[in-house]
Amino acid sequence: MKILLSKNIKTTLTTSFMSSLIYACTMPFMIIYLAKHTPTGTAGIIVILNVAVSFLAGIIGGYLADNHQRKRILFVFQTLYAVGLLTIVFNLSGLLAHINWLVVGYFICGAAYNFYTPAYSAVVLDSTTRENRKKVYQYEYWIFNLSMAIGASIGGFAFKNYLLPLFIGAVFMQLIVTLFLQMNLRYENKIMDRKDTKVIRHLFSTYAKVAKDRRWLMFVVGMALYQAAEFTMGTYTGVRLSKEFDMIHLFNIAIDGVRMLSVLQVINTLMVVFLTFLLTHITAGLKEKYVVFFGLLIYVTGYGVMATANSITLLVPIMVIVTIGELVATPLLSAREVDLIPDDKQASYLSFSGLSFQFAQLVAGFALTLGGFVSAFYISVYIIVLGVIGVLFVSISLYHRKHQKTNPEATSRI
Template sequence: MKFSQFPSNVKLRIICGFFDHMASMSVMPFMVLYIADELGKVTSGILLSINVVFGLICGLCGGYFADRFSRKRLLVTGQLLFAILMILMTIFIHPAINMPWVVAFLYMLTAVSGAMIFPALEALIIDSTTEEMRKSVYVTSYWANNLATAFGTAIGGLFYKDHRVLLFALIVIIMLINTAVFQRYLIDPTVNKVRKVVEAHWIRDLLSSYYVALKDTRFVVFTMAAVFIFSSEFALTNYIGVRLHDEFKPVELFGIHVDGVRMMSLMLIENTVLVVTVTFLIAKITEKRNQVAVLLLGTLMYTSGYGLAHHLTTWYLLMLVVLMATIGELMQTPIISVFQAKLMPEDKRASYIAFSSLGYSGAGLVASSGLIVGTVLNSMMMSIYVITLGLIGMLLLYLSIHSNIFKQKIPS
């Protein structure tokens, strides 16, 4: 299915999401380095772990409210809040002021805006598409997000150190423009939806809403698998990025001085450039293959590649393992997204999406805790540790999509 055939909400999501993601990726991955430099590795690891837990709680609340209220209103409010937080971060990260504890606190508060944006936006997309078009939508959206990541990380790697305030200011401008566009053009399919009358206190109703997802054993195991699998890539801007910042020996590549920070940027750029150039090729090659086999092979390549990146410090070997991991990522991601959408009941999509964020939040928690674990384990042991987690994730993923041990049926 072509982009021109997508519903208007989907087009808006992809176009605005491109600029939004590009702006965020130009600075957000480097915030971990900033906090680690200013406050120390252990302190930053603890703060980032707390941030993940806080973000998870906010995400669960965001999913609940997206099912109960206008998803468009929640999305627009979240975008505006994020812009305000970035304005404050721009002020307090300025060299003349430089208050790292305040910046870290504001960085943690971005979890609130993210919790308002993500469940509402993803539920809106599912609301606006049919099952037949979703794989095309997910592949295109994934491609656009990674193109945005390539541009964002390239800009961040080149200008973060010397033009940090300018980067933050650009993010604010883009977020404000996106907010205005969403407010003007986004169509909310939940406007005429009959609202469920809730007599219980909202906290009790929230817990009961997620209890439904928690009873869905197949979905819970699927979510647990995501925790172990995605933690390997999330470590790139946590443990791997900090280790390269400290241990990578600078090299000259094509006349450019590459230190640890820029090496991390190059790895992110390689990942996203590969996604941009070969996403549709990989999708074409694998579309008629056994999807379970494609998913498991892709997951193995993905986790092994990023697992090895925990130990390697040679630039061309790092680029090679990122190549392997990215191909694996392209094989697994569309299949995971389609399967996840099929598991979600129509009337609880936002809640299920927010619950599924446990996978990403848990992965972020595992990745950020790697900064603490890495003070005890050496890089080789960290590599083995991450690959082992990936293998556990593969097993759980297989059980959730290809076994009859759960009472819930396997989606066709």
């Protein structure tokens, strides 16, 4: 049966593609840039501080999305994201030459993104129906990875010689994306009439209620621990490859460590683009909980091994295997996640879920700092052990019978 998508869904999917493209060709390479211009340990601390700022922004963003018009929130903080990119442009151009200005721009981008993401996620969820929700999240996953492939390719090959033009282009594209969303999104959310003016107290009481949902808390912690495995590609593994990978030539193109990182990301994303729906079809008849568990197990183990690998003949096959694990598990996970969210607390739950992204970045940032003191082998162990714990948490929270909802439709899909 053909599933029709509303204009709002088409608009948000288009915006998701462009926003992810902007991120993919800029932010991951900022970490490598910082590592080149500061000691490795300092770069790791900057990443961790950025995560802390983003963490607070995510909490506040979820509260704002539940209590204010989400479309307005998107406009304000997507514009602020452009300001962060512009600050980085001023640093790279020499107008604000001190490295601290680049760090400020990096922090602004991290905070702005997390201020508006809960609102964006709630808009997407509100725009879907039970009939098209799973398909929409599959499309979003597919589009996200396509944009990441294109962005990684652009960023990897522009990093060494065209970094300033890259960020100038990102500023203009971010402004275009912001205007496009405002002009095409037809959306207005209900806001609860609340007499309590003590905003801070209400904010923390809202998240305290979410945190009391033990099943959701376990799910979020598990998500953070297993996602950290992939995030180490952009922190520890990316920085290590930029320093240790011996340059090779493929088809007369020089491939250094930074470009090798881009090649791996492109392989990952091209597989996602061309194989997502095929692998979803192949695994459709299998038990969902086993597909998710073993898919994620392959995923975290592969990224852990890549933290020590320096050979293209090892890195590429591992990335292929890792991506297969990702493809069979992630779309199922995204669709299952929304079944756990109460209708009246969508943005708060989604924002709390978004904290897994921040915690994962924190774990990955700590790997970069830790890498200044221990060998790559111990970083691999660190990634795999935490990742396996995360996989267990996610599997238990979603599929353990003790925690299952008494929803026959949800149970029948397990």
